[in-house]
Amino acid sequence: MRRIDGPVAFRGGGFAPRARGWAAAATLIGLVLLWQALEMAGLVPTLFLPAPLAIGRTLWALTLSGELWKHLSASLLRLAIGWTVGTVFGIAVGLAVGLWSALRSPVMAVVAALFPIPKIALVPLFIIWFGIGEGSKIATLGFGVFFPTVIATAGGVDAVPRGLIRMGQSFGLSTWKIVRSIVLPGALPAILTGFRVTTSIAIVLLVAAEMIGAERGIGAFVLAAGNLYDMDALLAGIVVLSALGLIVAWVIGVAERVLLRWR
Amino acid sequence: MTQPPSMSAAGSGLRLTLRGIGHAYRALTVLQDIDLTVAPGEVLALVGPSGCGKSTLLGIMGGLIAPAAGTVEASGSVADDCLNPVTYVFQDFALLPWRSVRDNVALPLEPHLSRAARAARVDEVLALTSLTAFADAWPRELSGGMRQRVGIARALAVRPACLLMDEPLSALDAQTRTLLLEEFAGLIARAGITTVYVTHTLSEAVRIGHQVAVLSRRPGRVRALLRIDRPIEGRRAADPDLLAMEERIWAMIRDDAATAERERIDAPD
Known part of the structure; x- marks a missing residue:
C-alpha cells in the first residue's frame, strides 16, 4: 500500500500549438540577415552564392529597366489563365464525380491514372497539340491544376453532411438549387484548401513550361541567366517566384x- | 384563438393516410403492415423502442425514403401561400452553418418569393419563434434549443399543411426540452397543422399527441393506438390522466425496449 498526500499536479498542458505571425516574418528576415552577414564576413564566396544585397541591387535594376515587368507580366497572364481554366474544369468535374455514381468510378479511374504523370514530361506533346506559343504553356498549367482540383472538390462534396442534402430535398428544392446552396458552399473549405496546392503546382509548372520555347516569362529569364552563369540575375528571378508564392498564399488566406x- | 383541431377551418388541412407500409434494409425487416390515419389538424405522436423504425416511417411519410410496400397519401386542400405542403423538422436541426439564422429560414423561400416577400415572411416567423434578436447570428453561436427554434421557424416559413417532426427535442437538455415542447405544442395547435411527432420520450408523446401510436420492436408494427381527447394547449405535464397514460405506454414497450437495448445496432435509422 502507498500513501498519497499532496496537491494534484497539473498535467493538462501542451499539444495546443498556436500560429504566431511575427515569428514567421522574423524568421525569414533573420535568415536573410544571417546570409548577408556570412557573405560580409567572407565565409561564403559570392561566386557560390550572391549576397542578398547584390540580389536586391540586381532586382532593383531590373525593375527600373522594365525588364522585370516584361517577364513578370507574361508569367502572371499565363498563371491566371492556366490556373483559372484548370480550376473551372476541375471544380465542374469534381462536382459531377461527387454527385453522380455514373461518373464517379470512370472519372476517378482516369484521374488516378493521369494525376501522377509529371506534366512537364508532357510539354512536348502539348506543343504539338496546342502550338509552341501560349497554348502549350496554358495547357501544361491547366492540366497540372485540373487533377488536384477534381480530387479536392470530389472530397469536399463527399464531406457535405447527407442530412443537409436531405433537408434541401424535404423542402422540394431543385437539384440545381441544392448544388448551388448546399453542396458547393459545403465543399468550399476543401476546394479552398485545394487552391493552396494548385497555386503552388501552377507556379512550378509555369516556370518549367517557360523554359521551353519562351522568350518572355520568369522561367525564360531564369533559364537565360543560368545559361550565362549570371547568379545575381538567377537568384533575383527566384526571389520573384518565392514572393509570388507568398503573395498567392496570402490572398488565399484572406479569401x-x-x-x-x-466557422 | 384556441380551437380544437377538429373544428379548425372546415375543409382545410391535410389528411395523411398510410396503407400497408412495410420496409426492410436488405434482409432486415424494420416496418411491417403499418396502417395509420392522421386527420386534418391532428397531432399523431409516434413512440416505440429504439430501432423500431419510427424515423424510417417518418422518412417514408415525407417522401425521403421509398417504402418497400404500401402507400402514403396526403389529401385535402392547401392554402395558396403554402410552398411545401409536407415539411420536415430534423433531430439534428439540419441548419446550413454558412448561413445566418435569417438566411437559413429564407432558404426554402428562395425559389418561390421575391426578396421583399421573403424578408417579410422571415421576419414574421422569427418573431413567432422569439428569434428576432438572433436573426444575424451564425448557427454555431446558438444553443441547441435556439437552433431547433430556427428549424421550426424555417418549417413554418413555408406555411406547411403537415409537419413531420423527427425527435425534434432529443438533442436538447431536459429543461430546454420542457420549455420548447410547450412552445411548439402551442404553435402547432394554433396553426392547426397536421403533425406527426416522433419521439422516444413518452411524456412528450402524451403532452403533444391527439393520438399516440405505439410501435413494437423490429419489425415495427402498430401495437396500440391511443386517443387523448383534450386540447393540446391546456395540457399540463403533471396531469394525472396523462401520467397514467404514460405508465400504460411504458408498460407496453418496457420489455421491447429492454431487448432492443441489448441488440447490436446494425440498422440505419
Whole structure:
C-alpha cells in the first residue's frame, strides 16, 4: 500500500500549438540577415552564392529597366489563365464525380491514372497539340491544376453532411438549387484548401513550361541567366517566384477568412 | 384563438393516410403492415423502442425514403401561400452553418418569393419563434434549443399543411426540452397543422399527441393506438390522466425496449 498526500499536479498542458505571425516574418528576415552577414564576413564566396544585397541591387535594376515587368507580366497572364481554366474544369468535374455514381468510378479511374504523370514530361506533346506559343504553356498549367482540383472538390462534396442534402430535398428544392446552396458552399473549405496546392503546382509548372520555347516569362529569364552563369540575375528571378508564392498564399488566406468566416 | 383541431377551418388541412407500409434494409425487416390515419389538424405522436423504425416511417411519410410496400397519401386542400405542403423538422436541426439564422429560414423561400416577400415572411416567423434578436447570428453561436427554434421557424416559413417532426427535442437538455415542447405544442395547435411527432420520450408523446401510436420492436408494427381527447394547449405535464397514460405506454414497450437495448445496432435509422 502507498500513501498519497499532496496537491494534484497539473498535467493538462501542451499539444495546443498556436500560429504566431511575427515569428514567421522574423524568421525569414533573420535568415536573410544571417546570409548577408556570412557573405560580409567572407565565409561564403559570392561566386557560390550572391549576397542578398547584390540580389536586391540586381532586382532593383531590373525593375527600373522594365525588364522585370516584361517577364513578370507574361508569367502572371499565363498563371491566371492556366490556373483559372484548370480550376473551372476541375471544380465542374469534381462536382459531377461527387454527385453522380455514373461518373464517379470512370472519372476517378482516369484521374488516378493521369494525376501522377509529371506534366512537364508532357510539354512536348502539348506543343504539338496546342502550338509552341501560349497554348502549350496554358495547357501544361491547366492540366497540372485540373487533377488536384477534381480530387479536392470530389472530397469536399463527399464531406457535405447527407442530412443537409436531405433537408434541401424535404423542402422540394431543385437539384440545381441544392448544388448551388448546399453542396458547393459545403465543399468550399476543401476546394479552398485545394487552391493552396494548385497555386503552388501552377507556379512550378509555369516556370518549367517557360523554359521551353519562351522568350518572355520568369522561367525564360531564369533559364537565360543560368545559361550565362549570371547568379545575381538567377537568384533575383527566384526571389520573384518565392514572393509570388507568398503573395498567392496570402490572398488565399484572406479569401478563406472572408468566405469561411462562419466557422 | 384556441380551437380544437377538429373544428379548425372546415375543409382545410391535410389528411395523411398510410396503407400497408412495410420496409426492410436488405434482409432486415424494420416496418411491417403499418396502417395509420392522421386527420386534418391532428397531432399523431409516434413512440416505440429504439430501432423500431419510427424515423424510417417518418422518412417514408415525407417522401425521403421509398417504402418497400404500401402507400402514403396526403389529401385535402392547401392554402395558396403554402410552398411545401409536407415539411420536415430534423433531430439534428439540419441548419446550413454558412448561413445566418435569417438566411437559413429564407432558404426554402428562395425559389418561390421575391426578396421583399421573403424578408417579410422571415421576419414574421422569427418573431413567432422569439428569434428576432438572433436573426444575424451564425448557427454555431446558438444553443441547441435556439437552433431547433430556427428549424421550426424555417418549417413554418413555408406555411406547411403537415409537419413531420423527427425527435425534434432529443438533442436538447431536459429543461430546454420542457420549455420548447410547450412552445411548439402551442404553435402547432394554433396553426392547426397536421403533425406527426416522433419521439422516444413518452411524456412528450402524451403532452403533444391527439393520438399516440405505439410501435413494437423490429419489425415495427402498430401495437396500440391511443386517443387523448383534450386540447393540446391546456395540457399540463403533471396531469394525472396523462401520467397514467404514460405508465400504460411504458408498460407496453418496457420489455421491447429492454431487448432492443441489448441488440447490436446494425440498422440505419
